[in-house]
Amino acid sequence: MINVKGLKKSFGELEILKGIDIRVKPREVVVIIGPSGSGKSTFLRCINYLEEPTEGEIIVDGIKISGEAEINKVRAEVGMVFQRFNLFPHMTVLENIILAPMKVRKLPREECEKTARELLSRVGLADKESAYPEQLSGGQQQRVAIARALAMNPKLMLFDEPTSALDPELVGEVLDVMKELAKSGMTMIVVTHEMGFAREVGTRLIFMDGGYIVEEGNPKEIFENPKEERTKAFLSKVL
Amino acid sequence: MTFSFDLIATSIPLLLTGAAVTIEITVLSIALGIFIGLFAGVARISSVKIVRFAAAVYVDFFRGTPLLVQIFIIYFALPVITGQRIDPFIAAIAGCGINSGAYVAEIFRAGIESIDKGQMEAGRSLGMTWLQTMGYIIVPQAFRRVIPPLGNEFIALLKDSSLVSVIGFEELTRRGQLIIARTYGALEIWLSVAVIYLIMTLTISRLVAYLEKRWRINDKR
Numbered sequence: 001m002i003n004v005k006g007l008k009k010s011f012g013e014l015e016i017l018k019g020i021d022i023r024v025k026p027r028e029v030v031v032i033i034g035p036s037g038s039g040k041s042t043f044l045r046c047i048n049y050l051e052e053p054t055e056g057e058i059i060v061d062g063i064k065i066s067g068e069a070e071i072n073k074v075r076a077e078v079g080m081v082f083q084r085f086n087l088f089p090h091m092t093v094l095e096n097i098i099l100a101p102m103k104v105r106k107l108p109r110e111e112c113e114k115t116a117r118e119l120l121s122r123v124g125l126a127d128k129e130s131a132y133p134e135q136l137s138g139g140q141q142q143r144v145a146i147a148r149a150l151a152m153n154p155k156l157m158l159f160d161e162p163t164s165a166l167d168p169e170l171v172g173e174v175l176d177v178m179k180e181l182a183k184s185g186m187t188m189i190v191v192t193h194e195m196g197f198a199r200e201v202g203t204r205l206i207f208m209d210g211g212y213i214v215e216e217g218n219p220k221e222i223f224e225n226p227k228e229e230r231t232k233a234f235l236s237k238v239l
Numbered sequence: 240m241t242f243s244f245d246l247i248a249t250s251i252p253l254l255l256t257g258a259a260v261t262i263e264i265t266v267l268s269i270a271l272g273i274f275i276g277l278f279a280g281v282a283r284i285s286s287v288k289i290v291r292f293a294a295a296v297y298v299d300f301f302r303g304t305p306l307l308v309q310i311f312i313i314y315f316a317l318p319v320i321t322g323q324r325i326d327p328f329i330a331a332i333a334g335c336g337i338n339s340g341a342y343v344a345e346i347f348r349a350g351i352e353s354i355d356k357g358q359m360e361a362g363r364s365l366g367m368t369w370l371q372t373m374g375y376i377i378v379p380q381a382f383r384r385v386i387p388p389l390g391n392e393f394i395a396l397l398k399d400s401s402l403v404s405v406i407g408f409e410e411l412t413r414r415g416q417l418i419i420a421r422t423y424g425a426l427e428i429w430l431s432v433a434v435i436y437l438i439m440t441l442t443i444s445r446l447v448a449y450l451e452k453r454w455r456i457n458d459k460r
Contacts (some may be wrong), residue, residue, distance in 0.1 A: 050360055076366030090380050099375060100365035145361075154363060222373035 001026050001156060001187055002047065009042055010101040016042045018211035021057070026155075029188045031202035031219065033195070035234060038208045039049035040191045044158050047189070048078045061155055067169040076104050079149030083161040087133040093120070097148045105152065106236065112151070114173070119147040123177050136159075139170030143177055159190040195238055199223055207231045241322050245425045246432050254428075257414030258435050264331050264410060265397045270394070271336030273389070276343025281373055283348045294344065301341035307402050308420075310334040314406045330412075331403035336359035346388045383454045390447030394440045411435060 005237045009017040010085040016039045022034060024030055033042045045051040045059060049071045060064065060074045087095050097119065098112035120126050123143040127229055133141055142162055159178065173218040175197050182188055182201050192198060198219050205219035207228070224239070226232045282294035301309065314330040354377050362372030404413035415432040419425050 017407075048364055050364060072368060074365050075364055078364075080361075080364040082357060082361065082364075084355075084357055086355070086357040088358065088376050090383070100362075100367055103371055103375065104366040149365070164332070 001028075001061060002189075003057075003059040004047070005057045006059065007046060008041075008054050008226055009046055010014065012052045015071070016211055017053075019044070020213060022206070022213065022216075024156075024187065024189065027185050029182045029190065029201055029203045030206060031198040031204070032189065032191045032206045032208055033193070033198060033234075033238075034208035034214075039211045040208045044136050044160050044189060044191050045210070047158060048080055050080075052239075069102050074102075076100075076152055077155045079148055079154035079157045080150060081142070081157065081159045081162045081227070083164050085133070085138070085145045087141055087145055089133050092130050092132055093125070093136075093144050095198060096133070096144060097106055097151045098157075101151050103120050115151055116147070119150050120144075123147050124151075124173070135171060138166045139173045142174045144167065145175075146181070152198070156187045156189070159192065161191055161193065163192065163194060182183070193238070195223070207234065240426075242285035244429055246422060246427045247437065250418050250422075250424075250428060252266030253418060254431055254435060256257065256312060256412055256437060257409060257411040258439065261409075261410040261412075262399055262439065264328075264335060264400045264403065264408075265393070265442075266333035268339055268400065269393050269396055271332060272339030272343045272392070275337065276371060277378070278349065279340060280347025282349060283344060284371070286406070298341045298344050301338050301346075304390065306334065306338050306399055309338055310402060310406060325406040326401070327406050330406060331408045332457065333399070335396060335400055338399075339392060342392050342395075343389065346385050346392060347378075347381060349388075350385035351377055353384055354380050375377065384452045386447060390444060393447070394443050397439060398404045405421065422434055 002022070004020055004022045007017055007020040008015065018039075020039075021187055022030075032043070034040050042051055046053050047060065049065060051060075061077050063070055063077075064069055064075050065074060085215065087093075089097070091099065094113065094116055097116040101107050101115065102109060117126065117129065120129055123146055125140060125143055125147070128136065128140065128144070133144070136144065146162075151218065162178070163174050165185045166174065171194070175194060178190070178197070179201050180186070190197070190202070202219040204216060205222045207226075207230075208214040208221065209215045209230050215222060215226065215231045223235065226235055241424070279294045279297055282290045282452075283298070285291050285294075310330065313334050314325055314327065318324055358376055358380070359369075359372055362376045363369070367375070391415065400410060401412035403410060409417070411432060415428045419428050422428070
């Protein structure tokens, strides 16, 4: 599904990613944790080329990127959910969801609307299709954002700290949607601080620090018995 | 000093037809200006260097030289090259519109840059191209935000359109000049002309305030 080799990313002099290698198979739920500044968000953003890697190779679904055309092709197959939702404020919920399928996949409006309504009921917001984003709570907005990404029928979903901007009481509803998605067999890479989610839903846990993958493996094993000193230090602070 | 209200009364119909022409030039020019300005504004932030450069040259030239000189160039200098006279109406709209486009371009650029960059990322992450994201997501939001400065530009252009009187085009200011040439009523006529301009600009600013209020509803962030 994804094959990353020797990925490096620098912003000017500052090297954020110092060589990342990872393979993700279909139906895996890879959860990435680590202190802020460890490069986990940057890594996620490199996968769909929101950040251009400085060095290394990323192959997504057999497509190796070498130009703008492939970038758009990969992005159409990779859904992304952002920390700050990034819904389009001038469009209704339904319009938010059908825009990309209509413009990128060139599907007819009726079909897109039908899919959008199915997705909205899947994330529990069937009655909100005519609402504008500002009329929704943060948790509802994030669920719409997930539905919007799913409308492209992606093969892989990236989550960039999807619950970090939410009020505590709204985190659960978003995590529930993500759990359901994982159960349905979606391949997911999730950057998060929600350790409970990592332990319960993740099929693999990656701990990143200082631009490297420090430790990876079965989430439960790492939480109970971390091998690396840095992982131990981090987990003792967050658990 | 004499002040003749009769002169004002008899001149008003003529001045009002001149005002209608002023509105006509202004509306057509601002339409042209918005059209050019939208493309130039987007071009100013394009990732293609040559496009960015061309837009910067256009903006710098038309903001950096007087509108009056630009009108002279279009009306008097261009025919020297082409060998063909230009209709004053065309010259007036071209001059005002192209000039206004440079200011509108900067307004749009600022408006576009004020939109959260997460919007572009969201559009791109869904597989839309840069241009699609601009067209469907960024520009429509930017447009609502630039209504107030665009209104100011509209008002400035309405006043600047008096400059086309120098190529003999009969808008409000030129009408005033012609009446004064006949009647010597400089005081009465220039005051009337000023009041008519004032009524027009005040009307526009009210209109803009109304639009701003109406369109802001969906853009609370």
